[in-house]
Amino acid sequence: MSLGWAMGLVLPLAGCDDTEFHTRDVVHAPAFEDVRAVIDGACIECHVGVSAEADLDLSTDFCGTVASRALVVPGDPDLSPIYVRMRSTSAPMPPSGRLPQDELDVIHTWILAGAECPSTS
Numbered sequence: 001m002s003l004g005w006a007m008g009l010v011l012p013l014a015g016c017d018d019t020e021f022h023t024r025d026v027v028h029a030p031a032f033e034d035v036r037a038v039i040d041g042a043c044i045e046c047h048v049g050v051s052a053e054a055d056l057d058l059s060t061d062f063c064g065t066v067a068s069r070a071l072v073v074p075g076d077p078d079l080s081p082i083y084v085r086m087r088s089t090s091a092p093m094p095p096s097g098r099l100p101q102d103e104l105d106v107i108h109t110w111i112l113a114g115a116e117c118p119s120t121s
């Protein structure tokens with residue numbers, strides 16, 4: 001019994017892999033569809049149409065909107081208001097609380113890799 005307990009503590013450590021984010025060169029942008037999916041799932045309910053909260057409509061021309069409102073700083077997620085608000089503890093977006101880590105990672109990696117947009121969005 002005590003051996004099983006000890007193994008349970010040790011085994012998860014074997015799965016650690018910290019090689020991926022050592023340099024910016026190895027950052028691979030997620031597909032833009034994945035970025036869109038996070039925004040559609042977590043933000044559009046409030047940020048849509050002429051009555052969008054903060055007059056911020058993220059439902060159409062997402063790339064044009066975040067550029068014109070300076071919500072994304074390509075290459076620097078921590079200076080990008082859209083990501084900063086997603087990570088914020090005092091004023092998070094969505095207001096109901098923090099998104100799952102994998103969804104935060106999609107946005108973080110997309111911005112870090114240059115916030116590339118499809119030519120038509």
Ligand code: HEC
Pocket residue numbers: 039042043044045046047053054056069071081082085086091093094095096
């Ligand atoms: C339940 C409604 C709701 C949801 C869902 C929501 N927002 Fe908001 N958002 C607001 C409100 C209300 C404001 C204005 C007040 C404020 O800034 O906190 C706002 C403001 C913002 C602002 C500031 C805009 C500016 O120009 O000052 C950003 C950026 C933002 N939201 C991004 C997001 C993102 C990204 C998501 C999805 C991850 C999201 N929001 C989801 C209600 C929402």
